[in-house]
Amino acid sequence: xxxxxxRKLILRFVSIAYPLLVFHDNPCSMMGLTPLRLQFPGKxxxxxxxxxxxxxxxxxxxxxxxxxxxxxxxxxEGVREFFQTEHTHxxxxxxQEWTLWIKQSLGKNIAKYATIVLESLPSCWQEIExxxxxxMLVANLTxxxxxxxxxxxxxxxxxxxxxxxxxxxxxxxxxxxAQVRFLFKYVIPxxxxxxxxxxxxxxxxxxxxxxxxxxxxxxxxNKMLPEDKKKxxxxxxxxxxxxxxxxxxxxxxxxxxVMFDLAEHPEYVTAIRAEIKGVLKFEDKKTWTVENLALLxxxxxxxxxxxxxxxxxxxxxxxxxxxxxxxxPITLSDGTFLPPGTFVYAPTHAISHDASIFPDPLRxxxxxxxxxxxxxxxxxxxxxxxxxxxxxxxxxxGRHACPGRYFANVLAKMxxxxxxxxxxxxxxxxxxxxxxxxxxxxxxxxxxxxxMMVRKRVG
Numbered sequence: 234x235x236x237x238x239x240r241k242l243i244l245r246f247v248s249i250a251y252p253l254l255v256f257h258d259n260p261c262s263m264m265g266l267t268p269l270r271l272q273f274p275g276k277x278x279x280x281x282x283x284x285x286x287x288x289x290x291x292x293x294x295x296x297x298x299x300x301x302x303x304x305x306x307x308x309x310e311g312v313r314e315f316f317q318t319e320h321t322h323x324x325x326x327x328x329q330e331w332t333l334w335i336k337q338s339l340g341k342n343i344a345k346y347a348t349i350v351l352e353s354l355p356s357c358w359q360e361i362e363x364x365x366x367x368x369m370l371v372a373n374l375t376x377x378x379x380x381x382x383x384x385x386x387x388x389x390x391x392x393x394x395x396x397x398x399x400x401x402x403x404x405x406x407x408x409x410x411a412q413v414r415f416l417f418k419y420v421i422p423x424x425x426x427x428x429x430x431x432x433x434x435x436x437x438x439x440x441x442x443x444x445x446x447x448x449x450x451x452x453x454x455n456k457m458l459p460e461d462k463k464k465x466x467x468x469x470x471x472x473x474x475x476x477x478x479x480x481x482x483x484x485x486x487x488x489x490x491v492m493f494d495l496a497e498h499p500e501y502v503t504a505i506r507a508e509i510k511g512v513l514k515f516e517d518k519k520t521w522t523v524e525n526l527a528l529l530x531x532x533x534x535x536x537x538x539x540x541x542x543x544x545x546x547x548x549x550x551x552x553x554x555x556x557x558x559x560x561x562p563i564t565l566s567d568g569t570f571l572p573p574g575t576f577v578y579a580p581t582h583a584i585s586h587d588a589s590i591f592p593d594p595l596r597x598x599x600x601x602x603x604x605x606x607x608x609x610x611x612x613x614x615x616x617x618x619x620x621x622x623x624x625x626x627x628x629x630x631g632r633h634a635c636p637g638r639y640f641a642n643v644l645a646k647m648x649x650x651x652x653x654x655x656x657x658x659x660x661x662x663x664x665x666x667x668x669x670x671x672x673x674x675x676x677x678x679x680x681x682x683x684x685m686m687v688r689k690r691v692g
Contacts, residue, residue: 274589277569289580290555292590294565295623298577299555299631301563308633310558311576320418321402322427324475330457331472334450335636356689360661363492364681367485367648368393374644375480379473380441381449388437392477395430398423399478434470442466450476479637487536487645489679492652493668494539494597496660496685501599502653505532509654526646532653534603536645537618540627541585542597543669543679554626555579579626582677590624618642659686 279288290298298306309325316323354366372393376384401423409417418424438451446452451473455463462468495502512528513519527533555578563571571577586594591601602616614620619638621628628635652658661684670680 276567277565286575288571288575288577289583290577291580292584292623294567294569295555295579295626295630297566298557305559305561305563306557306577307560308557310560311556314558314576315403315556316399317403317406317414320406320414321399321424322431322471323399323478324471330454331450331476332636333457334454335640354656354687354689358657358686358688360684360686362682363685363687364485364489364679364683367488368481370648371481371485371488371644375477375484377449379450379476380437381444381447381451383444383447385437385440387433391430391433391437392474392481395427395474396478396482398426398430402427430474431467431470434473435466436470438469438473439466479635480640484641484644486679487540487641488648488652489683490543490668491536491539491645491649492658492685493660493679493683494535494543494599495653496658498597498599499659501531501535504600505529505535505653508532509650521647521650523643526643526650529646529650530606531600531603532646532649533618534601534606534616535599536642536649537602537616538597538599540618541591541601542595554581554628555630579630581626584624584626655690657688657690661686 275291275293277288277290277294279286281287303309313319313325318325355361369389372389376388376392380388402418402421405421405423406414406418441449441451442455451469454472455469458469495505508529508531512525515528557577559571559573559575559577561573565571584590588594605616606613615622619628619642621630621634623630628638664684666680666683668680668683669677
């Protein structure tokens with residue numbers, strides 16, 4: 234057994250030799266992917282982090298990699314490893330019913346269910362912690378969509394707190410070797426709280442299903458479930474918590490980063506306000522729909538540029554994306570051999586800061602993608618916020634790209650439109666806190682303590 238383990242370990246490190254093996258003990262070191270990619274353009278490279286060896290695929294090889302079947306390159310195994318689902322009770326990635334509902338209904342229906350409520354923001358200039366306010370707002374709106382309009386208030390706080398507790402559990406569990414994690418998970422307090430959240434979620438799902446359907450996810454998905462799962466409220470509650478992780482904090486980060494960018498670059502605020510008025514006047518409507526939100530092309534460009542620079546949060550809050558695990562041996566067209574057990578990624582941060590792809594990449598150009606969309610009919614669709622390709626992997630790539638990106642796009646735009654249209658805002662001069670903070674295996678998030686000045690617009 235020892236010899237077999239040593240052979241497997243050696244194979245992992247020797248077989249991947251294209252072109253560099255870099256060891257980093259700092260879990261935040263993946264921000265250094267940009268110089269590595271520039272040093273080895275178009276080539277596979279490897280980084281070692283606390284999560285183990287991580288192999289990065291360049292854009293020129295992404296087409297063949299993302300086309301590989303799940304039996305060869307698995308997203309499910311990548312998710313299980315990252316979230317440590319065996320130990321954290323994070324929902325297994327095989328919830329096909331939820332994925333189907335997200336693809337068919339979520340993005341289309343959010344404008345119907347979500348009424349933006351911003352009364353809690355001040356009418357006079359006031360300094361506020363922006364992230365917590367947006368958390369409560371988005372938690373309220375997503376709860377209406379997922380649970381129903383009469384959701385229990387406790388669900389808002391559970392959905393907000395669950396993600397933080399989950400990543401604490403993941404962080405501590407990964408401090409132990411994989412072979413003994415099943416023992417140590419019982420002494421980590423943050424893993425205990427997972428069951429507390431799951432029990433709350435199960436109770437909320439049972440309550441929601443006892444009420445008449447209101448076009449919400451709980452009732453819609455419950456109808457799709459097999460009979461033995463229809464009353465398994467723990468199973469459905471875990472799925473709801475998984476949705477909270479995927480939708481709530483990621484959408485909040487998109488909103489926060491966009492608003493921070495607009496506060497730093499107020500020249501774009503006037504243009505967006507004019508665009509908002511123009512679209513509503515042209516459409517002769519006073520409310521927002523999925524269709525007329527799509528006409529806000531300048532806002533769409535600002536959001537995409539914000540995500541490019543800072544990682545908006547929806548699969549973009551990290552310097553790497555497209556997490557997959559190799560299940561069968563792979564030989565790429567350039568000769569790179571990927572043995573089973575290898576974890577592969579796309580170097581999202583490095584690509585988005587590559588001057589050969591995005592000229593002057595460190596400069597915030599709010600109309601960068603707006604101008605690109607005007608070049609041709611094909612470019613009009615290619616450079617939208619939700620668009621993915623081999624150089625834009627914020628939302629993943631291929632057939633498993635994030636299905637919830639359309640939901641995040643619509644919800645974030647609805648909130649930003651309300652904020653820009655009805656409020657003045659600016660940065661706090663004495664607030665020197667960084668906008669981006671690292672937290673787990675190279676992931677980067679918005680600083681939750683960053684403050685803004687906000688007041689209701691007059692006239």
